[in-house]
Structures are given as structure tokens and as C-alpha cells.
Amino acid sequence: MSELKTWPMRYGPIVQRKIYANLFVDIIRQNKCVLCAACVAVCPTNAIVVLNETPRLTGVCIKCGYCYYACPSTTDESFKGFSEELERVEERIFGMKRREVFGVYRKIFVVEAFDDKLATPEESVIRRIMMFGLERNYFDVVGFPGYGEPVTKYMLMPPRGRWEAAASIATKPSELESVRLKPLTPGLTYNSVRGALEELVGGFFHGVDPIRVAVFGPPQHIRSVWRMRFSWAEHRKLSKTIVFAASYFDRPFYSYKDLRSVLAGIGVNIDVVEDWFFHDDGIEFITGGKSIKVSYEDLEGAVYKGFKTIYDPTGEFADISVGRVPGVEGVVIIARSEEGVKLVEEAIEKGVLKAVEFELDVVLDGLRGLYGGG
Numbered sequence: 001m002s003e004l005k006t007w008p009m010r011y012g013p014i015v016q017r018k019i020y021a022n023l024f025v026d027i028i029r030q031n032k033c034v035l036c037a038a039c040v041a042v043c044p045t046n047a048i049v050v051l052n053e054t055p056r057l058t059g060v061c062i063k064c065g066y067c068y069y070a071c072p073s074t075t076d077e078s079f080k081g082f083s084e085e086l087e088r089v090e091e092r093i094f095g096m097k098r099r100e101v102f103g104v105y106r107k108i109f110v111v112e113a114f115d116d117k118l119a120t121p122e123e124s125v126i127r128r129i130m131m132f133g134l135e136r137n138y139f140d141v142v143g144f145p146g147y148g149e150p151v152t153k154y155m156l157m158p159p160r161g162r163w164e165a166a167a168s169i170a171t172k173p174s175e176l177e178s179v180r181l182k183p184l185t186p187g188l189t190y191n192s193v194r195g196a197l198e199e200l201v202g203g204f205f206h207g208v209d210p211i212r213v214a215v216f217g218p219p220q221h222i223r224s225v226w227r228m229r230f231s232w233a234e235h236r237k238l239s240k241t242i243v244f245a246a247s248y249f250d251r252p253f254y255s256y257k258d259l260r261s262v263l264a265g266i267g268v269n270i271d272v273v274e275d276w277f278f279h280d281d282g283i284e285f286i287t288g289g290k291s292i293k294v295s296y297e298d299l300e301g302a303v304y305k306g307f308k309t310i311y312d313p314t315g316e317f318a319d320i321s322v323g324r325v326p327g328v329e330g331v332v333i334i335a336r337s338e339e340g341v342k343l344v345e346e347a348i349e350k351g352v353l354k355a356v357e358f359e360l361d362v363v364l365d366g367l368r369g370l371y372g373g374g
């Protein structure tokens with residue numbers, strides 16, 4: 001991490017705050033960026049834009065420091081990082097410390113997946129939970145890196161092709177019905193939250209009516225919510241807008257440009273791919289009416305570099321994390337917060353989700369297994 005200067009003054013030292021230049025040196029240039037777009041979203045002058053999968057300074061920087069202290073990968077004098085300060089962070093978020101390698105949990109559920117051609121089993125469940133949350137007024141907006149109309153999209157930069165996930169928001173349950181929630185490419189999650197503020201309350205800094213956003217994104221992105229909220233440069237407006245966070249169990253996201261070249265190497269032109277489906281052993285791409293399955297090993301070279309710098313197989317800082325566990329029938333939901341338990345329990349009670357019988361020890365073992373048996 002870059003060094004900070006201090007200036008001795010009569011009333012105490014002035015400490016230089018870290019700004020975009022430090023973010024560039026400490027994180028972006030080190031390939032530690034996870035493309036969550038928290039830095040883009042918090043910048044008061046809209047000075048940061050993601051170009052070619054890199055957050056770049058393209059406007060006037062007023063040296064406020066918000067970007068640096070919103071980034072999930074940075075550390076500073078008051079925050080030594082999510083792993084070093086694990087107990088303190090978990091106590092603040094969930095009011096309890098972990099007893100398991102996969103993090104805090106209040107309750108585990110196993111539910112049936114839905115027959116949904118567009119979605120993986122876990123995606124089909126998370127979709128229903130988010131739709132139910134909107135319907136029951138748990139939150140007003142769902143923000144996510146996803147694909148598909150008619151969801152309103154808020155983008156500082158539009159996606160270059162239909163394979164690049166876009167920061168999106170949904171305000172009605174019906175808007176989530178046909179979108180893909182699980183990103184193949186990183187998707188700038190926090191642009192959606194800023195977009196929700198811009199579009200729904202008439203401005204980022206001047207909106208007065210609070211809105212409640214539920215954010216759904218990769219495990220690495222969920223950490224930004226807490227970094228924004230707990231950092232020295234606490235970004236109240238953006239972080240307090242987020243009232244619920246949901247994530248999924250480990251699956252890498254891919255660099256759009258690397259995915260393009262890896263697929264080209266096996267004769268698949270990303271521009272003419274019509275559809276894709278995640279499977280346990282790889283991704284199926286549909287092109288020219290034909291199906292081509294590419295294994296996760298073959299796609300390894302396209303995994304977004306920053307993805308691997310934060311090890312978080314189950315979305316440890318989300319209210320709920322949803323995914324599958326080897327040897328367990330159905331979809332596992334880890335509810336980490338009280339709000340998460342309440343939402344899932346109500347969804348089961350109202351028949352939105354169908355709970356299935358399970359042996360807790362088997363699920364716990366399976367979850368530990370996601371961490372290499374940890």
C-alpha cells in the first residue's frame with residue numbers, strides 16, 4: 001500500500017487522505033480490483049469511469065478520498081482489511097462472530113429449485129426471494145449486475161455487447177421475471193445503487209426521500225457495502241441506502257475481453273453467441289442453433305484477475321447467500337442476518353419457496369467442503 005504523508009500542525013497532525021491516485025497504485029495496477037464500481041458510484045464529481053474493465057480517472061478529482069475508502073480491497077490506518085479485522089467486522093454487521101469457516105450463520109434452509117430455463121437452480125431461488133422482497137415491501141429496489149429488458153439500466157458506460165453485464169435496477173417484481181441475475185462478466189454492481197438514487201429520488205446528493213435498495217452481486221462485491229459504511233470516509237448516502245445484500249456461492253466471473261479471446265481460440269465467436277447456460281461442469285454456449293459446452297478448466301484463462309484476490313466462496317458478508325452444496329438435494333440458503341432469516345421464513349410460509357427436509361450436519365460438512373474441508 002502506498003505511504004501517506006502527515007504534516008505536523010499546532011493543533012495536531014494533518015493526515016493526507018488517500019485518493020484515486022492511491023487506488024490506482026494500490027489496487028487497480030496490482031490487479032486487485034473486483035470491478036464492483038463502488039469507487040465509480042461514490043465519486044462526487046463522476047470522475048471515475050470504467051474503461052476496458054479498468055476504473056480510470058477521466059474527470060476532475062477533488063481529492064475527497066471516497067473512492068479509496070469504499071473499495072473492498074483497500075486497507076488503511078483504521079481498517080486493516082476484512083480478514084485481519086474479521087471479528088470486529090462481523091460483530092458490526094451481524095451482531096455475532098462466526099463459528100464456522102463459511103462465516104456467520106443464523107439459520108440454514110434448503111429449498112426446491114424452480115424449473116426456470118433462464119436460470120441456474122440458485123439463481124431461480126434468488127430471483128423469487130428478490131421478487132418476494134419487493135412485493136412484501138422489504139425494499140423498494142433491487143440493484144444487480146445483470147442482463148435483459150425491461151429492467152431500467154443505469155450505466156456510465158453502456159455494455160459493448162450482450163455478454164457484458166450491466167448495472168440494472170428493478171422496482172417491480174415482474175421486472176425480475178426474465179432477467180439474468182447471475183453475471184457472467186463483472187457488471188459494476190454499485191452503479192445500480194447510484195442509478196437507483198439518481199433515477200428514483202431525483203439526484204445523488206440532493207435526494208431527500210430515502211429509498212431502500214437490496215443489492216445482489218458476487219461475494220467480492222458485497223464487501224463494498226461494509227467498506228463504504230465502516231470506513232474512515234463513511235459514505236452514508238450510498239451505503240445506508242442499501243438495506244439488504246444477497247449473494248451466491250462461488251462461481252467465477254469472466255473478463256469480457258479475455259472471454260472473447262478464449263472462446264475465439266476454440267472457434268466460438270462471442271458476437272454471434274445466442275445464449276448461454278451455467279452447468280456444474282462448464283458453460284454451454286448456443287451459437288447458430290448449436291450447443292457448445294466449454295469446461296470451467298478451459299475458461300480458467302478468462303477469469304477476471306481481481307476475482308481471485310478475494311477468497312470468499314459463500315458470500316460471507318451478505319444477509320443471505322444462495323447456492324448448491326455437493327451431496328445435498330435442493331438449493332441451500334445461508335441466512336446470516338435477522339432480516340435474512342425473516343425474509344426467507346416468510347417466503348416459505350407464503351408458499352413462495354418450498355422447504356425440503358435436510359440433515360444439518362450434511363449441509364454443514366458440504367459448506368465446509370467448499371472451503372477445502374476447512
Ligand code: SF4
Pocket residue numbers: 018019020042043044045046047048057060061062063064065066067068
Ligand atoms: S473526487 Fe474523490 S471519489 Fe472522485 S476520484 Fe477524486 S478522490 Fe476519488
Ligand code: SF4
Pocket residue numbers: 023027028032033034035036037038039040055067070071072073
Ligand atoms: S474493487 Fe471496486 S472500488 Fe475497488 S477499484 Fe475496483 S471497482 Fe473500484
